[in-house]
Amino acid sequence: MTGVTLERAIKRYGTAQVIHGVDLEIQDGEFCVFVGPSGCGKSTLLRMIAGLEETTEGTINIGARDVTHMDPAKRGVAMVFQTYALYPHMTVGENMGFGLKMNGVAKAEIDKKVQEASNILKLDQYLKRKPKALSGGQRQRVAIGRAIVRGPEVFLFDEPLSNLDAELRVEMRVEIARLHQEIGATMIYVTHDQVEAMTMADKIVVLRDGRIEQVGAPLELYRNPKNKFVAGFIGSPSMNFLDCDVADGALVHPALTQPFKPSVDLPTGATKVTLGIRPEHIEIDRAANNLSVELTEALGGVSYTYVSASNGDRMIVEEREDERSTTGESVGMTFRPDRALLFDVETGQRL
Known part of the structure; x- marks a missing residue:
């Protein structure tokens, strides 16, 4: 197994630039998740690593090899797509071993690798079935098994769970996380669902408009976001933001029962600061x-x-006590000062 490195990776479609000089290092055996809103470039970046999209500028290395302009089949990667892309006329076993068969691998070797993959994914009893006789979760496991059989250096997942219902999504999240622990391969996973990112990743890459906003471990991004965008994207429900007036070094807002004196120094001359809770x-x-x-x-x-x-500003409050609020009730709020974050109103950067 091996890691992946991107240096100043750029992607353009004609005059439109969609990936803007991405620098990223993914360690050997790491589970890295690309996350961000629709259109942020996460799938494009994954396809650049796979070789399905041409890299306009910059370099992509898998291990010690420069694969920037290498044929996809020679990169040592296997990709699992959102759609299962299984051959309906083939059995599960035939689907899993088809890639090896096309490469001229001996039948005995194919059968051995298919059996090993089916053991890992608990597909043994389904090897003789056709895809139409499987559930959505089972079909996705077959697609993952097809990738395992190839023995790639890097696994690439492009929103593989988005077609599954809520219960199956949770089940498959556990399956993929267990698979990573069992085989120890480098995995890069694309999702728009930050819950998937938080529960599965060793490293999260938060993308916006083709640029990396922040890279780090899930709890690092949750506790120490660099800016308002990351703070609002990581965490479910998302963080509350209040644009507060600054008066005598304290924050004032109709949602606060009294001015809040933060522990960090406020910018000189600032009249407004965003409070995140x-x-x-x-x-x-x-x-x-x-x-x-x-x-x-x-x-x-x-x-x-x-x-x-x-003033119309809205917030979400989590309640776990036996006594809970009801619609139409008038209440106030308190919060933990040590967990409050401050952001520049104009730039969104963390203070």
């Missing part, structure tokens, strides 16, 4: 009444309460 770091204060409860989503062990201030 995650829903789980807020508590409802029933002794105050400066917030109106618009809606409560009761999910059993936790409720998400949507509140609004007099």
